Amino acid sequence: MAAVADRVFSGVQPTGNLHLGNYLGAIKRFVALQESHECIYCVVDLHAITVWQDPVELKRHIREVTAAFIACGIDPKAHIVFNQSQVSGHAELAWIFNCVARMGWLNRMTQFKEKAGKDRENVSVGLFAYPDLMAADILLYRATHVPVGEDQKQHLELTRDIAQKFNTDFAPSIAGHGHADGYFPLTEPLIAGPATRVMSLRDGAKKMSKSDPSDFSRINLTDDRDTIAGKVRKAKTDPEPLPTEEEGLKGRPEADNLVGIFAALSDRTKADVLKDYGTAQFSAFKAALVDLAVDKLGPIGAEMQRLMAEPAAIDAILIDGADRARVIADQTIAEVKDIVGLVRG
Secondary structure: OOOOOOEEEEEEOOOOOOEHHHHHHHHHHHHHHOOOOEEEEEEOHHHHOOOOOOHHHHHHHHHHHHHHHHHHOOOOOOOEEEEHHHOOHHHHHHHHHHOOOOHHHHHOOHHHHHHHOOOHHHOOHHHHHHHHHHHHHHHOOOOOEEEEOHHHHHHHHHHHHHHHHHHHHOHHHHHHOOOOOOOOOOOEEEEOOOOOOOEOOOOOOOEOOOOOOOHHHOOEOOOOHHHHHHHHHOOOOOOOOOOOOHHHHOOOHHHHHHHHHHHHHOOOOHHHHHHHHOOOOHHHHHHHHHHHHHHHHHHHHHHHHHHHOOHHHHHHHHHHHHHHHHHHHHHHHHHHHHHHOOOOO
């Protein structure tokens, strides 16, 4: 079986409070990719439980991410939307990759070091092996492309390393089963455009995060129009007017962040935004950003609220997506088992 040309896979963890950073850094790009690729979008609930989750909240968060996908414009009929745990192939392939990946590779993962901190002995094995599961998520569908931000590039590089090692380790068996050019593709990254790393509205040096104690540090996707407007108006700035050139944003993190948000929401570059608003005071620029943010994000929040009020309808989308994903996944698992030498019925 040849890998499908231009198949995209990506996922979002259901850990609650999706915000502007999630939208601009990931979901907005997911929507655009539907026009040019076959897309598989996953709510990665198995990744979420690498740290303890409240079972009631976890279900709500799985449905919330699904609602965000739909509200932002992902079409679950034309493409596949599902939650990871409904397709057992993710866990099966992750175990095989646990036996392919090397400890040294995982020990170098920056995100594990950051999340585990100094208390490595007490974190879950799942948190350590998380990148192998991520590789399995992608390669289970033999995806050719993954949209990634800067913080996920290392994990995609590991995915490519695992694919290459599997193809090398089992090269004779792979060829014997009719795959002359290797079995798994070396998945390529799709790096997003402006404002892929959205910073806090209260501190331009910190990434926008759901864990920030101040709700004014972020715009939640469920925020209504008035709340969005209020948060933009109260966003931290500096006393200088906006520069006319992008170079002038250096050393001005809050200005850089707000210009980047405007650029991403309007599908323009920072340079283009500064052509219109260079020399403007922040009061005028924020007024324009309020109008833009409310226009773009207000309908998303309203639609998410409507969808969340119908959990059975969301569950039906996830079940349908999982059924369709399983058709692809089951074929991959069967072929991988044959390649590795496992006996199956």
